[in-house]
Amino acid sequence: MGRFSKDSVLGTMARTGMVPVFYNPDVETAKAVLKACFDGGVRLFEFANRGPAAREVFKSLAEFVPSNLPELILGAGTVMDREAAEFFMDNGAEFIVGPMFNPEVAVVCNERGVPYMPGCGTVTEVWTAQQAGCEVCKIFPGDVLGPAFVKGLLAPMPWSKVMVTGGVKPEKENLEAWFKAGVMCVGMGGNLFPKDALEKKDWAKITALCRESIQTIAGL
Secondary structure (H helix, E strand, C coil): CCCCCHHHHHHHHHHHCEEEEECCCCHHHHHHHHHHHHHCCCCEEEEECCCCCHHHHHHHHHHHHHHHCCCCEEEEECCCCHHHHHHHHHCCCCCEECCCCCHHHHHHHHHHCCCEECEECCHHHHHHHHHCCCCEEEECCHHHHHHHHHHHHHCCCCCCEEEEECCCCCCHHHHHHHHHHCCCEEEECHHHCCHHHHHHCCHHHHHHHHHHHHHHHHCC
């Protein structure tokens, strides 16, 4: 059993409104980014399963978080199959995110009481995921679908809780468009982690971007 209940994870997601999405093969860089985000007010962090080192780095992060960032909820993203979902949950993932919907992942997450946010690109996919117990669906890719898709989805299905990932920027105009359309949360990747900041180890810049984004979301 994880450190956080399913309700706590989803409640924190709704309260903060933002989940950073990040991958780096270097453990120390990943830890530094994790702390920089936490210092900026982030309380959920999605480490993406996007490289051969992802599993080992995630294990190190999961060991690092409880003692150093106890309020942070760590999840795994880019999870495509049941085996990967089981691995990450066995090693501390408090939530699972995928680029698409896999009913087998929904089953194992439901069994363990772990939130599963699958990627959905149509109204039918969102409905199918909801029927499988997914309380929050990820609208992906956001930069292709746009805020109009979210607004259109919520018109006939206003009970839907959605987060969007892809093309989200730490800018008021961009964030305002998504939240006005009705998203519960945004997942923010590369735009939150400028290449120059990573190269220079300018963690303060990442902290500032996180803080400004969370403050902007809170004011919408």
